Amino acid sequence: MQNKKPAKVPVHGAPHSKQVRIIGGDWKRTPLPVLEAQGLRPTPDRVRETVFNWLRHLQGDWIGKQVLDLFAGSGALGFEAASRGAGSVTLVDANTAIVRQLEANRDKVKAANITVLRGDALAVAQSLALRGQRFDVIFIDPPYQQDLLGRSLPLCAPLLKEGGLVYAEAEHALTDADAPDWLAPWDVVRCDKAGMVHFHLLGLRS
Template identity: 65%
Template sequence: MQKKPAKVPVHRPPPPQHVRIIGGAWKRTQLPVLDALGLRPTPDRVRETVFNWISHQWGNDWSAANVLDLFAGSGALGLEAASRGARSVVMIDTHTPVIRQLDTIKQKLHADTVTLLRADALVSAQSMALRGQRFDLVFLDPPYQQDMLSKTLPLCVGLLAADGLVYVESGAPLPFAEEDGDDTPDWLAPWEAIRADKAGIVFYHLLRLRSQPA
């Protein structure tokens, strides 16, 4: 009787123990990453590129920016925005240990412009849109395997201020059609990519709403 081949274990690289703030008032500050929750923080070099993109759009002036981080995780994105002088940063995560850790960091940094909420991202986005809250920048870095982008990106249409931006991180390129957009899925159709790139398994995109015909 032929033996079945033994299963080869899949070795995933562990998350980094720390990430660092790249620029601004808290430059080089180390942010701990909780291993137990399987957090996957945006790599430092990807974050540096993304914030350069955004700063270019805004003439390097963050002082008027209201920012929403719907999947806060390590806090690397939201705290980076606060470090660079954003007017306000709302950071949301559903996990209590994450929010507790972020609150410790907030107190240490005296990050008075940061608001932390332990809540569901979808419910929060719907509620804020209904209340008329608007943001100049929304970070979307959800778990890759849960199809969250197709659920959360449409909600951002009602959350963005005029000329607002959305940063999207994913495990695959966003499925924009190559030519006229007819094959673009409905949840992505209102958007256009200003910039996009890839680093390892991370695909990252800076989006804005398409101009509406007059």
């Protein structure tokens, strides 16, 4: 679909041609509009269902959990956690139009437990660590082919509570024998593949 807005604002004002649907919790089946944006890939329902089943099995229910979504995009993961009772969910995205959409979706479901921050995910992660904030779950689903997973995962180590887990999507499996150096401090707790997407739960090695 051709975007008729000026090139300098390719996302703002784009029609809501996509949506995600919350699959569990208080807002189950609620549709949330998603803006068209380069590199934005909402996590599919089946993957979210699998991941949230993993997390419930490993960590118990969501009540009171502190959650960080560093590349929020559609917000599907963060809204899913909030719907299921997370104490606080922080959504981070650098794109102003996407941030406005996340705020509108938050207001739509009256989610007092969701905070939306506009900023570079790497800088925000460093700032949160300096402020001593810690999380039970961190979602990392960055745009591909920019080494953002390799750059952001090391920043998550000081942000995790004891027993905390990182969810990471990637265009390749993180369990290969030639795993990158930045993966060395982490154990792959769970992993699976859906289409071309590899998704993982990672925990810090003790």
